[in-house]
Amino acid sequence: MIKVTDLSKNYGTVEAVKSISFNIQDGEIVGFLGANGAGKTTTLKMMTGYLVPTSGKIEFNDLNIIDDTHEIQKQIGYLPELNPLYMEMRVYEYLEFLAGIRKIIGRQFKEALSRVIEECGLRGVVHKNIADCSKGYRQRIGLAAAMIHDPKILILDEPVTGLDPNQIVEIRGLIKQLGKEKLVFMSSHILQEIQATVDRIMIINQGEIVANGTSDELMSNFMGNVILNMEVKGAAPETIEHIQAKVPSVKFVSLNTSNDIQQIQFEYGKDQDPREDLFRYAVENHWTILNMTPHTTNLEDIFRDLTTESDTHA
Amino acid sequence: MHNIRIIYKRELDGYFNSPMAYIFLVIFAVVNGYFFTNTFFLFGQSDLRMLFDIVPLVYLFFIPAVSMGLIAKENNIGTMETISTLPLNTYEFVIGKFLAGFFLILIGLGATAIHFITLASVGTNVDYGAIFSGYLGLALMGAMYTAVGTYASSVTDNQVVAFIIGVFLVLVFYMLDKTLVFVPHSIAGIIQFLAVDYHLSNISRGVIDSRNLIYFFSVIGFFIFLTIQTLEVRRWK
Numbered sequence: 208m209i210k211v212t213d214l215s216k217n218y219g220t221v222e223a224v225k226s227i228s229f230n231i232q233d234g235e236i237v238g239f240l241g242a243n244g245a246g247k248t249t250t251l252k253m254m255t256g257y258l259v260p261t262s263g264k265i266e267f268n269d270l271n272i273i274d275d276t277h278e279i280q281k282q283i284g285y286l287p288e289l290n291p292l293y294m295e296m297r298v299y300e301y302l303e304f305l306a307g308i309r310k311i312i313g314r315q316f317k318e319a320l321s322r323v324i325e326e327c328g329l330r331g332v333v334h335k336n337i338a339d340c341s342k343g344y345r346q347r348i349g350l351a352a353a354m355i356h357d358p359k360i361l362i363l364d365e366p367v368t369g370l371d372p373n374q375i376v377e378i379r380g381l382i383k384q385l386g387k388e389k390l391v392f393m394s395s396h397i398l399q400e401i402q403a404t405v406d407r408i409m410i411i412n413q414g415e416i417v418a419n420g421t422s423d424e425l426m427s428n429f430m431g432n433v434i435l436n437m438e439v440k441g442a443a444p445e446t447i448e449h450i451q452a453k454v455p456s457v458k459f460v461s462l463n464t465s466n467d468i469q470q471i472q473f474e475y476g477k478d479q480d481p482r483e484d485l486f487r488y489a490v491e492n493h494w495t496i497l498n499m500t501p502h503t504t505n506l507e508d509i510f511r512d513l514t515t516e517s518d519t520h521a
Numbered sequence: 522m523h524n525i526r527i528i529y530k531r532e533l534d535g536y537f538n539s540p541m542a543y544i545f546l547v548i549f550a551v552v553n554g555y556f557f558t559n560t561f562f563l564f565g566q567s568d569l570r571m572l573f574d575i576v577p578l579v580y581l582f583f584i585p586a587v588s589m590g591l592i593a594k595e596n597n598i599g600t601m602e603t604i605s606t607l608p609l610n611t612y613e614f615v616i617g618k619f620l621a622g623f624f625l626i627l628i629g630l631g632a633t634a635i636h637f638i639t640l641a642s643v644g645t646n647v648d649y650g651a652i653f654s655g656y657l658g659l660a661l662m663g664a665m666y667t668a669v670g671t672y673a674s675s676v677t678d679n680q681v682v683a684f685i686i687g688v689f690l691v692l693v694f695y696m697l698d699k700t701l702v703f704v705p706h707s708i709a710g711i712i713q714f715l716a717v718d719y720h721l722s723n724i725s726r727g728v729i730d731s732r733n734l735i736y737f738f739s740v741i742g743f744f745i746f747l748t749i750q751t752l753e754v755r756r757w758k
Binding site: 218252255256257258259277278280281283285287289291292293294295296300304305307308309310352 | 523524527528531534535538539598599600602603605606607608609610756757758
């Protein structure tokens with residue numbers, strides 16, 4: 208289990224991460240979502256011991272990242288953003304180097320190598336120079352490097368950035384597979400990516416966690432009112448604007464008229480569905496309904512709202 | 522020790538998997554060979570003094586070039602992040618890097634043995650003791666400059682900048698005793714003690730004094746310590 212408490216990081220006078228707290232349980236795949244520069248990478252760098260927090264605590268079970276850095280690093284597999292690799296090395300040499308530092312040598316290394324070749328699909332490239340591998344393969348090499356010691360915890364920083372759609376599907380499948388046995392914490396700035404892979408989403412904006420929950424929880428917590436778009440003919444404007452007097456749950460938002468067609472926007476609460484009442488009201492007032500489309504907030508709208516709202520405050 | 526060996530081996534493989542090591546070694550051998558043989562048969566003296574004079578000059582540029590990428594390259598391509606998140610002590614990383622750079626210098630120095638073989642075969646009354654101590658002095662100087670170069674490589678992400686800083690720092694050590702006539706008498710002793718030439722010339726004369734050895738090992742230790750501190754401080758920034 209990972210427990211982060213009041214974690215902050217300042218770069219000079221810039222507060223990159225502002226007192227964030229969260230927990231991740233074993234066996235969970237958690238997505239860390241935020242716009243570029245929101246503080247995701249800084250948080251991950253602190254969790255892996257690459258950066259020292261300005262304040263706050265990061266605990267892995269009973270170990271603390273400040274006092275037990277190496278003990279924690281033994282349990283973590285980390286794929287950094289941009290996946291830096293030694294291009295002049297062969298794939299197995301690179302994995303052997305990392306395994307060596309983790310004291311996995313000889314027969315143990317051979318077993319670990321076979322395992323990651325199998326899990327990451329590296330069979331055809333093991334003896335190739337890393338520089339000669341495609342970007343998709345390099346990403347797999349990065350993942351294999353993070354997994355060579357079979358860690359309990361995988362921390363992946365933007366694992367699918369720069370990959371083509373087929374490669375994204377492959378890596379996503381791999382991460383899901385790994386998540387069955389390991390705690391996976393992955394960051395991304397692409398909502399669809401996170402949504403398709405993880406059990407739980409945390410959204411970070413300007414160094415603060417603004418949402419934390421499953422897709423469904425986020426939807427129910429952050430979903431705003433439903434916007435209903437209607438196209439009608441023959442409606443008297445006053446019957447449109449004063450609709451709330453007859454249908455209290457519906458609020459008039461806007462009206463545009465072009466070529467005798469009136470495009471109206473109404474708004475109502477997410478737990479209500481006043482479309483039947485609206486239909487009856489339209490019939491009573493001799494509107495001809497051409498179209499009626501409710502627009503509910505999706506996760507993308509929530510993400511955009513959460514990550515732009517604070518921008519305007521700042 | 523295990524991790525130092527792994528870092529050392531990777532770095533050395535890195536040198537020899539690219540053309541870099543070969544280019545450096547060929548240039549080192551050609552430059553030293555040219556200046557040595559130019560005057561060797563002319564003077565007709567059975568010693569390697571000319572070689573021992575020219576190598577410190579070639580070192581001034583050769584060693585910062587060998588060491589410029591040791592850490593700056595890791596910072597530049599981002600592999601420093603991978604390294605820093607491994608269960609590896611910073612001192613193991615720095616010493617492994619330093620030893621790899623130093624080993625390449627020793628190979629370069631070893632290649633000059635061809636001149637020693639020439640001398641041994643055509644010379645008379647060869648003073649083998651002086652040649653041994655001369656090589657020892659050059660090896661110590663090489664180790665010291667590699668430590669300085671490793672430090673220069675740790676303060677920047679840019680190899681060219683690391684090279685320039687490295688050349689500047691080794692030049693300071695090299696030039697110190699040339700400035701003795703300009704400094705007050707009271708500090709001349711300290712300046713002389715800090716100058717690398719003073720200690721090298723002592724050892725090259727065949728006097729292996731513990732003060733000279735302490736000087737070399739202290740400077741090497743000091744710059745390795747500075748490098749470790751530089752890398753540690755980066756984590757706190």
